[in-house]
Amino acid sequence: MGQITLQGVQKAFGPVHIIKGANLDIADGSFVVFVGPSGCGKTTLLRLIAGLEDVTDGRILIDGKNVVAVPPAKRGLSMVFQSYALYPHMSVRGNIGFGLKMAGLAKDEINRKVEAAAATLNLTPYLDRKPRELSGGQRQRVAIGRAIVREPKAFLFDEPLSNLDAALRVQMRIEVTRLQKQLGTTAIYVTHDQVEAMTMADKIVVLNGGKIEQYGSPLELYEKPANLFVAGFIGSPKMNFVTGDPALQRGAATIGVRPEHLKIERDGAGGWPGTIAVAEHLGSDTFLYVDAGPLGMLTARYIGELSLHTGDRVSLVPDPARIHRFDDSGNAIRS
């Protein structure tokens, strides 16, 4: 079991409020990603759950039990650090088995469990090597092995893939997701990369300035962002925001349209006319950055190849069903 509930959790370092009252319900077995720009408090929130920081106020419940006064070791959670944080003087075997040794398990049982974990992560040939003799991806797998071997109630991941190169990151992303589904253990994963968040999560928590902006499934966040911040943060390339007449006509202060929901018309009549400033041809997609005069720069995405170039006049027509409306304070208007 690994159900985690946050109730009014606050954290302040002196006069600085890092977490301003977080409420959250994380279901057993789900994969939850904390995402947000740097300094939004996502790592702090994770460390509060881990017990590496003390809460200033509020309650953290793990399987219904308040753990704010329980030391990290006794919370039954395991953590994978951004820097891997492997013990440099121990072999891979020693690293993975350290938690079990601390728990006082018998030697052969530790060996059996370590070897099983190593087999899952393809680390068997490296069991007797030291961390410095491993590549970045292998070190990352050792850190994950150390986390899974203890059969914790939940895994906490603190930006674990940010030190890997792009190709390895994609591969590890899939491995981590697969492993989590296979084990069925609750996971909380911190990242600033919204692609990681969208691809890995069952549910995403979007944080900004120490506040939870929205909590929901990736598609909920994509389709029904609660406010301007979430709308701008989730989705790549970013959502286009338009103010002024087009917004007022639709009864909103700001409207937002995602690049993939703008239809590109060549004749330049109707919709929002503009001139192409930059055209990116990826083969699979074409991205157009269009200078739309008073509406500012707009981004449009076309699936497939579109032979348009810098300086061409186009007209962008928003899909009426996919226009997001926001009020003066930036909150979504639902109707």
Next chain:
Amino acid sequence: MARMATTRRVAVSTIAAWLCGFLIFFPILWMMLASFKTELEAFAIPPSFLFFHWTLENYATVQARSDYLHHALNSIIIAGGSTLIALLIAIPAAWSMAFSPTKRTKDVLLWMLSTKMMPPVGVLVPIYLIYKTVGLLDSRIGLVFILCLGNLPIVIWMLFTYFKEIPRDILEAARMDGATIGRELVYVLTPMAIPGLASTLLLNLILAWNEAFWTLNLSTSQAAPLTVFIASYSSPEGLFWAKLSAASTLAIAPILVLGWFSQKQLVRGLTFGAVK
């Protein structure tokens, strides 16, 4: 062309380094040579460098006049004991200051260092009187205690700097893995700090071995270490350079050998963190 210039530069700096090394070592070499001369040759001007009558007579005299082993044993006990106790106190102290610093940690560190700024002679009279009252004069325990206190600030400072270099994440990982503070110290922190611990231990051992002010003032015979043994040869009835040199050579030999064999560890520890 460039290669030749590089080779020449390397050659010049190599010669310069050897020259500096020789200059620094020269007094010790001179002392060692003098210990094999007769008293007359040790005084001779101009001095003979290698071509003199080599003799072991001084060593025989020194051994006959005073008990080298007794003093050497005292040195081992005093230097070793004070170093071990200092480490036992300094490891947890440096640990807490490096990993759970408070607002006052810097002040505490500076205050400890400030105790080294005062010349020891400033507190000689009170310490002497205290030692006399409690009966610690000329006792090994008394010397262990005072040398331990004297070197403690340096030991704590050194360990503090080494501990600071250990990534916090690793200690937190240990905490998540269920290690108590004690086990964290034993299984994670100490093994990672071994190069630093080793060089601190060696340096402190050398400092304590060579310490002369307190050992000369607070001991006479019973607890007297090798420093007192050397000093007993600079007698008022005349200078016996050859014998003094023999005594000095005997006194520094153990620590010199230790330093020679541990130089790799010592250098690695002293540059810990500087080259990472």
